[in-house]
Amino acid sequence: MSEPSSPTPPSGDGRSGGAGSGDTGGGGAGRGHEPHPFIGGRTAALRDLAAWRAGAPGAPRVTLVTGSPGSGRTRLLTGFLMLCDPGYRERVDLARLDPATVPPPLPAPAVPSAAGRTPAQVLWLLADHFGIDAARDTQVYEALDAGDGERAVVVVDVDRAGPVRAGHGPERMARELLVPLGALGSVRLLADVPRAAAALISSALPPGTVRVIDLDAPEYADPAGLLLQAEAALDPASGASAQPFTVDAGARRELAGALAARAAAGGAGGSRLIVQLAVAGWLLAPEPAPSPQAHAPATLTDVLDLHAHRLGADPAVLRAMLAPLALAEGDGLPLHLWVPLASALAGRDMAAEIAAGMLLAGPFLRTTEAETGAGTESGALIALDHPALAAAIRAELPDAAAAHLSVATELLGRVPGQDWSLADPYVRDAIVGHALGAGQLPRLLTDPSLMAYADPVVLRAAVEEVAADEAAAGQLQDAARTYLWAAPLLTRTLADPPLRARVLAAAFDEDGLPAYAQALRDRPELAVPDAPPAVTPPPTLPRPQPMETQA
Numbered sequence: 001m002s003e004p005s006s007p008t009p010p011s012g013d014g015r016s017g018g019a020g021s022g023d024t025g026g027g028g029a030g031r032g033h034e035p036h037p038f039i040g041g042r043t044a045a046l047r048d049l050a051a052w053r054a055g056a057p058g059a060p061r062v063t064l065v066t067g068s069p070g071s072g073r074t075r076l077l078t079g080f081l082m083l084c085d086p087g088y089r090e091r092v093d094l095a096r097l098d099p100a101t102v103p104p105p106l107p108a109p110a111v112p113s114a115a116g117r118t119p120a121q122v123l124w125l126l127a128d129h130f131g132i133d134a135a136r137d138t139q140v141y142e143a144l145d146a147g148d149g150e151r152a153v154v155v156v157d158v159d160r161a162g163p164v165r166a167g168h169g170p171e172r173m174a175r176e177l178l179v180p181l182g183a184l185g186s187v188r189l190l191a192d193v194p195r196a197a198a199a200l201i202s203s204a205l206p207p208g209t210v211r212v213i214d215l216d217a218p219e220y221a222d223p224a225g226l227l228l229q230a231e232a233a234l235d236p237a238s239g240a241s242a243q244p245f246t247v248d249a250g251a252r253r254e255l256a257g258a259l260a261a262r263a264a265a266g267g268a269g270g271s272r273l274i275v276q277l278a279v280a281g282w283l284l285a286p287e288p289a290p291s292p293q294a295h296a297p298a299t300l301t302d303v304l305d306l307h308a309h310r311l312g313a314d315p316a317v318l319r320a321m322l323a324p325l326a327l328a329e330g331d332g333l334p335l336h337l338w339v340p341l342a343s344a345l346a347g348r349d350m351a352a353e354i355a356a357g358m359l360l361a362g363p364f365l366r367t368t369e370a371e372t373g374a375g376t377e378s379g380a381l382i383a384l385d386h387p388a389l390a391a392a393i394r395a396e397l398p399d400a401a402a403a404h405l406s407v408a409t410e411l412l413g414r415v416p417g418q419d420w421s422l423a424d425p426y427v428r429d430a431i432v433g434h435a436l437g438a439g440q441l442p443r444l445l446t447d448p449s450l451m452a453y454a455d456p457v458v459l460r461a462a463v464e465e466v467a468a469d470e471a472a473a474g475q476l477q478d479a480a481r482t483y484l485w486a487a488p489l490l491t492r493t494l495a496d497p498p499l500r501a502r503v504l505a506a507a508f509d510e511d512g513l514p515a516y517a518q519a520l521r522d523r524p525e526l527a528v529p530d531a532p533p534a535v536t537p538p539p540t541l542p543r544p545q546p547m548e549t550q551a
Contacts, residue, residue, distance in 0.1 A: 033098040039079035040232070041225025042072070045213050046101035049080045052190060052211070053103035053152065060211040062182040062189045066198040067215030069159075069388030070273025070300065073192045076215070077156055084108050109152035109190070114161040114169075116330065118461060119177035126153060145184040153181060155191040160387055163461040165329055166404065166437035170197050179204045226263060226270040230256035233279040240279075243286045258292035265298040273386055274303055280385075281307040281363035300392040304364070313360050317353055319393060320346045321361045325384045326393035327407055327437075329430040332368060332383030337414075337426065344410040345403055364389060370426075404437030420453040421497070421525060429455045436462045439472065445480040448508070448516045449523060452501040456490035463487070482511045501526040 035041055051059040065073050082088045083101075085108050094102050112125040123140055126132075130151065132143040144151060155178060162169015174197035182189050182205050193201070195214070202210045213220055232238045234245070234252045245251045259278055264270030278297050282290045288310060290296075295310055297303040304322075308315040324341035325333055333341065342350040354361075363385075370381045384390045397403050411431040416422040432454055435441040441462055444450060451459065463484050466472045476484075486507040490500050501520045505528045508517035521528040 034096040035225075036079050036083075036097065036101065038082060039075060039225075040228055041222040042076050042079075042215075042220070043098060043101055044222075045076055045215065045220050046080060047098070048211060048213055049076075049190070050083075050101050050103045052188065053084060053106065053109075055150065055188065060209055061185075061187075062201070062205060062210045063191075063213060064198045064201060064210060065190070065192045065213045065215070066195045068195075068271065069391060070271040070386065071215040072272040073215060074156070075272070077154065077190075077192050081109075081111060081154065106152070109154045109188075111154045111156060113157045114155055114173050114177075115157035116163055117161060118163060118169075118457065119161075119173050121457070122155065122173070122177055141180060141184065144181070145186050147186060150186050150188045152188045153190070155181075155189070158191055158193040158197060163455075163458040164433035164436055164465065165327075166433055167461055167465045169461075170194050171200065173197070174200045175204075182209065221270075223260070223264055223270060226272065226275065227256065227260040229272060230260045230263075230275050230279070233275060234282075241283050241286070243283070243289070245282070245286075245289050254292050255290060255296075258296040262296040262298045262302075271300070273388055274298070274300060277303045277363060277385065277389065278307075281310075284363050285311055285359045300389055301396065303389075304393075307363065308360060311360055313357075317357070318360050319396070320350060321354055321357055322364060322384065322393055323397070323403070324407065325365070325382060326390040327403060327434070328383060328390075329433040330426070331370065332366075332381030334370070334424065334426050335367075335380040335382050337424075338382060340414075341407055341410055344406045401438050404434045405440060408434035408438055408440065418447075420447070420449045421523075423453070428453055429458050432459050432462045436465060441466055442472070442475040442477065442480060445483065446477065448479065448501075448504060448519045451479075451483050451504055452497050452520060452526060456487055456495070456500060459483070460487035460491055478511065479508070479513055479516050482507050482513060482516075498526050498528075501528050 035043070036046060039046070045065070048059075049063065049065075052061075052063040055061075065077060067073050080103070083092070083094075084103050084106070086105065089105065110126055110129045112122045112129070114122055117125075120137060123137060126144065127134055127140045130144065132140055134140045134143060155173075158170050158173050158178070160169070161173035170193070174193060178189065178191055178193070178197070178201050181187050182201060191201075198212050198214075202212060215221065231253065234240050234256050236242050236246050240246045245255055259275055260270065263272075263274040263278075274297055277300070278290075278295075281303070282295075285307075290310065295306050297306050304318055305315045308318045321342060323345045324338060327341075327345075339351045339354055342354060366383055366385050368381045368383070370379045384393075394400060408431050411427045411434065414424065414427050420428055428450075431444070432441065435444050445463070460483075463476070463480055466476060466480075467484060483504065486503055489495075489503050493499070495503065501523070505517040505520045508514065508520075517528075520526055521530060
C-alpha cells in the first residue's frame with residue numbers, strides 16, 4: 001500500500017490539537033495514569049477504539065469516528081494508530097497509560113487514505129496490502145471475507161474522498177466501499193468520516209454492527225483537553241516562540257482560557273482547529289499583542305476576521321488571497337498560479353496584495369513539493385492548512401459556480417494554443433473539476449485531445465458525476481458518452497496519452513464518431529493507427545464551445 005500502516009505524528013498538524021499533560025472529566029486519563037503522549041486526552045474515545053481493535057465483548061465490529069470539522073478526528077486516529085504500530089509501542093512506556101486505552105499487541109492494521117481517491121482505488125490498495133490476486137472488485141471482497149481470522153482495516157480522510165472536489169466523493173466512498181466492507185464478517189473496520197457518511201453507513205448495516213464515536217457528543221467531548229491544547233500551544237516550553245504573552249505565565253493562562261472558551265462555544269467539545277490556527281496567527285505576527293477580550297475567535301471565519309483586524313488589514317483582502325486555495329483541486333495550487341487565479345476571482349490584480357500579505361495569510365498556509373513534469377513551471381504547491389478552513393471559505397462565496405467558472409476560464413487561457421499536450425499538468429487536470437463545479441463540464445468534452453491528455457481517473461470521476469445527475473446528464477454529447485464506457489479501460493491499465501488515444505479512437509470508431517477518432521489520428525505525437533477506409537467522408541468535428549454561466 002502507498003500509506004504506512006501507522007501514521008507518525010505530523011509536525012504542526014493543523015487537523016486537531018496538541019498534547020497536554022492530562023485532562024479531567026469524561027475525556028480525561030484514568031486516575032494515576034498519564035494521557036496519550038500525542039493526543040493529551042480523549043480517553044473515552046481511546047477506550048472504545050482499543051476495544052474495537054481487541055474485539056472485546058460487546059464492541060461492534062465497525063467503528064466510525066466523526067465530529068464537526070476541526071474537532072480532532074485525524075489526530076485521534078493518528079494517536080491511536082501509533083499504539084497499534086509495534087515499532088512505536090516499543091518507544092512508549094505503556095504502563096503509564098490507562099490500560100483500557102492501549103490496544104493489544106496485534107499486527108498493525110491496513111490504513112489506506114481515501115483522500116483524492118475513488119472507492120475502487122481504495123479497494124485495490126487493500127488488495128495489494130493483503131496480497132489478494134484478483135481481476136474484479138467482487139473477487140477482492142470475496143477474498144477479504146475468506147479465511148478464519150479477522151482483517152483490521154482503517155480508512156482515513158473520507159471527508160476528502162474523490163478525485164474532484166465538486167463531486168460526491170465522501171458519499172460514494174461510504175456507499176460503495178465502507179458499507180460493503182462493513183458487511184463482511186471477517187473485516188474489522190474503523191473509518192474517519194463526516195457525520196452524513198456516518199449516518200449513511202449506520203443505517204445500511206444491521207443494528208449492533210456500528211459504533212459511532214462523535215467527538216462533539218458529551219460522552220466523548222474533552223473541554224479540559226481543549227484548554228490544555230491552548231496552554232501547550234502558547235507555552236515556550238512546548239515550542240512556542242518567546243513573546244510577552246507567552247513568557248508571562250499569567251498572561252499565557254488568561255489568553256489560553258479565553259481562546260479555549262471561545263473555541264468551545266460552537267460545540268460540546270470545541271474546535272481544536274480554531275485553537276491551532278488562532279495561535280499560529282498570534283505567533284507568526286505577535287504585534288500588536290493578542291487580547292483575550294478582542295482576539296479569541298469562536299468560528300473559523302472569526303479566525304480570519306480577527307487576525308486581519310489585529311494587523312490593521314481588511315478581512316476581504318485576506319479572503320480574496322485565500323479564495324483560489326480554497327477552490328484548488330488535488331494537494332494544492334502551483335505557486336505560479338496563485339496570483340493569476342486570485343486576480344481572476346477578485347476581478348482585479350492581486351499581485352501586490354499577495355506579495356505584501358505573507359504575515360496576513362501565512363498562518364493559514366502550507367507548502368509542499370509536487371512532482372515536476374512536462375510543462376510544469378514549478379514543483380511548489382501552496383494550500384490551506386486544513387480542509388475545514390477551505391470549506392468555510394467556499395461556503396462564504398456568493399456564487400460558487402461563478403467562482404469555479406472564473407478559475408476554469410483563467411486555466412483555459414493558459415493552455416498554449418489550446419494544445420493540451422503543452423498544458424501544465426495542474427491546468428490540464430484541475431480544469432475538469434472547476435468545469436464540473438461551474439456546471440460546464442459537458443462543454444469541455446467536445447475536444448478529444450483533452451480526453452487523451454487529462455488524468456483518466458479525474459476525468460472519469462467528473463463525467464460520472466454529470467451522468468448521475470438527472471438534470472445535467474442530458475447535456476452530455478455522444479463523445480462524452482463514448483468516453484464514459486471507455487474510461488474503465490483507461491483507468492485500469494494506467495495508460496499513457498498515446499495508449500489512451502488509441503483506445504479512444506477505436507471507441508469513437510465503434511460508436512460512429514469518426515471525426516473524433518480522426519482528430520486523435522491527426523496528432524503525430526499520439527501515433528494512433530489509421531482506421532479502415534470509410535465509405536462516406538466523416539462529418540466535420542464540432543469546435544469546442546465556450547463555457548458560459550448556466551441560467
